[in-house]
Every structure is written in C-alpha cells, then in structure tokens.
Amino acid sequence: MSQTYKGSCFCGAVQIEVTGDPLGMGYCHCASCRSWSAGPVNAFTLWPEGATRW
Numbered sequence: 001m002s003q004t005y006k007g008s009c010f011c012g013a014v015q016i017e018v019t020g021d022p023l024g025m026g027y028c029h030c031a032s033c034r035s036w037s038a039g040p041v042n043a044f045t046l047w048p049e050g051a052t053r054w
Ligand SMILES: [Zn+2]
Pocket: 028, 029, 030, 031, 032, 033, 034
C-alpha cells in the first residue's frame, strides 16, 4: 500500500507531498547537521526522485 505524507512551511505558502517509501531515514548529530538544523540533532528522510511534489 502506497502512503502519502503531506506537509508545509510554517505559514502554509509552500506545500509538499511525498508518496511511497523513503530510500533512507535517520538522525545525525555531526557538526554539519547541527549547524544546518540549528539544533543538537537533525532528523531526516531521503526520497527517490519523482516521489516529491511541491
Ligand atoms: Zn550529519
């Protein structure tokens, strides 16, 4: 069964939708991810090309 996940930016002007299963997901706390996410840890998912719609 194909799952669809929907999200948006804080104000809702940009909407995103992904369908299917992610290629990968995880948590990282390296210096680059901490800087990029402005937090102690970065949670992420990686999706195949064509699975996302803006
Ligand atoms: Zn990292």
